[in-house]
Amino acid sequence: MARFVLFGRDPAQEGGATEASNDRPDWAQANPARIERSLRHALAKPSGGWAVLDASDRISAPRGFTVGGEELVAWRTKDGTLRVAPEACPHMGASLCDGEVDDAGRIVCPWHGLALGDRARGDWEPRIAHDDGVLAWVRLPQLLAPDERFTDAPILAARPDKFLSGVVRMEARCEPRDILANRLDPWHGAHYHPHSFLRLSVIDEDVSQLTVRVVYKVLGPLAMEVDARFDCPDPRTIVMTILRGDGVGSVVETHATPIDAGRTAVIEATLATSDRMLFPLFRTLSALARPMIERRAARLWVEDRAYAERTYALRTRDERRQHDDERTSKRLRVVNR
Structure with missing residues (x-):
């Protein structure tokens, strides 16, 4: 693991849970059945259209x-x-x-x-x-899902009152569910994105949300540690909210918009906030800060798009094979009558 120097607030000193002791490697913790359960829970939520x-x-x-x-x-x-x-x-x-x-x-x-x-x-x-x-x-x-009704406005997660924002948009050969599944697998972060994340552990989870303690790079060897929660307010959105450490209340909203069959637009909005004294100054320099926020998010999504496209390709391949097997089975039953 690369050497780094932590600065900023310690989430463990702000009421955060003691980091769970888990000697299992990340590949063992990233249980596909667990991720699928969380995904099904998210997909069952209303979108309002x-x-x-x-x-x-x-x-x-x-x-x-x-x-x-x-x-x-x-x-x-x-x-x-x-x-x-x-x-x-x-x-x-x-x-x-x-x-x-x-x-x-x-x-x-x-x-x-x-x-x-x-x-x-x-x-x-x-x-x-x-x-x-x-x-x-x-x-x-x-x-709309069957039996679902329109809502007057989108179903939004809580956002900070004052923030610096950046938005990236790209398209992927997958379905919205593959985008959500990527974010419901935080265990890949430090392995697949070593340029951004130095250490990551899941400290709390249930079917509706995940809380992680993550060390992310800021500049050179400098890094910050925060606790962040992932949850899904609707079936095409997953939101990361910083709970403890620096930047409490900051959110990253990842929205997956279906384009057509097998094509999805990923729109990610980062809304960064802070109670630090210099934050108002940074807000006045938003024209400079926004490109940096967007470059960082885009770099992650170039990699995560490949992840989502791979899971989509594997899933649809298996679905095609199952469909072909069922057709073959039906033909054999007809022939044997």
Whole structure:
């Protein structure tokens, strides 16, 4: 293990649990059945029909997204209101992503000038959108589970009142469940991401949440130790919240938005806070801090995307084999009649 120098608050001195004594190696603790139980618990939660598009401040001019197999266009009116609607013009199918926004906040078709706003026109109907100040969301019926109802707003975990934020977005060849499963396996952290995590142990867990004590690199040999909880407020989101150590109340929200079959967008928002005296100064320098936050998150997700894509490939391979075996078995039964 690399040598490091700890600084900052000690989570064990702030009421944190004594680190569990567990001599089993991480590969033995990372029990697939345990991870699957936690995943099933998360997937059973309601979503209200909501999914994240991207960072709020990355949507202004018309921009295309695909969510749940539906092609959408998102834009802002002159007063900053977020709007989302089907991407194809109802007149002749032109891409509204190539349109402009008029003074009334309507998106204008680039082919024939049809202006579309907050009213339906034929099968073209605006979708419900939400801007929480950090992320932009859309509500769609295909995102609801059977017997689930829409909610007026996304189901959010607690966030700090004052924070520095950074958001990364990338796409992966997997399903949202593979993204959650990656985060429900904290035991891989120090092995798979040695550039960021120096030591990690699970100090408390049940089917609904995990609490870890982790040492993460800050700069050079300097490192901090914190206690952090992982839990899922909805079936496509997992949130890490710092409980003890420096940065209490900081959160990292990982959102998995289905694009179409076997494609998922990963949108991760980091909301960092601190009660240190210099934190207000750092907030004023957010334009400098944000790229650093986003580079760190992106580096982790390049690796974790490969992890999620691998688990998806293995799972779907096994499902195909099972399906083929069942078809072969049925054919043999028919032949033997």
